[in-house]
Amino acid sequence: MAAVTLVAVGCGGAAMATAMTGGDGGAPGARNLPAATGTVTRGDLIDTETVDGTLGYGDERALVGAASGTVTWIAGVGATVKRGGRLYDLNNEPVTLMYGDEPMYRTLSEGTSDGPDVKQLERNLDALGYGAGVTVDDHFTAATASAVEKWQQDRGLEQTGAVDGAQVIFAPGAVRITERKAELGGRTVAGKPVFEVTGTERQIRVDLDTDDQQLARKGAAVTVELPGGKTASGRITKVGTVAVTKKPGSSSSSTESTIEVDIALDDPKDAGRLDKAPVSVELQSERHENVLSVPVEALLALREGGYGVQVVRDGRVDVVPVRTGLYAQGRVEVGGPGLAPGVKVGVPGK
Structure with a gap:
């Protein structure tokens, strides 16, 4: 019978598990039901990164x-x-x-x-x-x-x-x-x-580190968190092509290079009367469309290497090896035998 022992294994910041196969070759059994379950879903998986910006009217x-x-x-x-x-x-x-x-x-x-x-x-x-x-x-x-x-x-x-x-x-x-x-x-x-x-139109300026310039694509959708916690949608209208190099502080001799990224809110009224206000901008770093995913905590680190999940079906458990892809939004892209939308997988109990 398969024995599954939960251990702390770092992967994407989530708790993981190790699956160890017993002498019977890993046969499923009702006694190994997980404490809780999650669901396999199909949809778009989007990884994001949050950067600082300033809401104003653009350059003088x-x-x-x-x-x-x-x-x-x-x-x-x-x-x-x-x-x-x-x-x-x-x-x-x-x-x-x-x-x-x-x-x-x-x-x-x-x-x-x-x-x-x-x-x-x-x-x-x-x-x-x-x-x-x-x-x-x-x-x-x-x-x-x-x-x-x-x-x-x-x-x-x-x-x-x-x-x-x-x-x-x-x-x-x-x-x-x-x-x-x-x-x-x-x-x-x-x-x-x-x-x-x-200009007269509100816009958001982000001085984006050149190491992160792949995050900025003209026309890409973004989410903006305004002062007070209100969120608004917007789109990237311009991505600079010339890097600006500056010293981050007088106490440091190192330099940083940035490119200017301009963002327009979908509804300018969302900005209210704010000017030169600090905002946070959520940029999409990677997007995988129409993929299967499970909660990250459903992953098991297999003794023989790689990862698997506990598929829970009809009161029994199978440990199924999976291929992993993008980690985002607390979920991970997976592929493997028997996985389909709606299938239940084991996750650690609260």
Whole structure:
């Protein structure tokens, strides 16, 4: 008859057991019923790792003015400015935010050189409702000039049909003002920052150790624990490709390398009013789909090597050798004869 003696064997941090076969070759018997049982299940097994992150609005960047003059009005810290919104007044005329990656480096008017900055302006005019008759392309036409004049009229500007840096600043998207570099009544100069800004969407930044970069895959789902214990779901939106090396502390001469990983919450409302708040992010390190698994504590260390489980069926016990795979979520992936979803296996009693 098979004798099973429980011993403390470390594997995945769980209690293990040793199965020792008696003289009858390991025949099953009712007298060897385990103290408790677990169940073989089929499903996805996911191993995770938790890392630290910071909830905020992303990196700060300078918003640079493209004209010189006196600041006669300026948006306050914390303000959000979207396309068509007023950033500040220069010499008592509004400077408007438009979207685009091309900086305003010249006056745009009919007859000027064609280019992507013209297309960028036309795209904004169209988005703001001034695109009738305008073809969004690299050409500043008479139709473009007419659209500019209508926009200028609505903004209280002189209707010249031409646009320059005293009227427009381009940025990739809406901005949230975190610092004013120019002050009311002060003078600002072309090429100098007027504001420090961030984006307006909440995101989580993780400085991930380069040794763990395999954990971060763009588009992968994550779970975020917010201050107070609330959890929220999110997805990785960007994985940095350049490692940043820094010293972890003044008392140590060693260095650490990290990559930046950005995460967006599935529902931005989950962030509430939090800014620059520490969070914990659960990343998936490995996922095995549609596999059989048992509780880790069901594993027995066999005398002849490898592992087995006690299959409990009809009041009797068979020690079945198993192949093990991924350890995760308190369970272990297994394969072996007679294993199927719903089969009971022995586990140590509480």
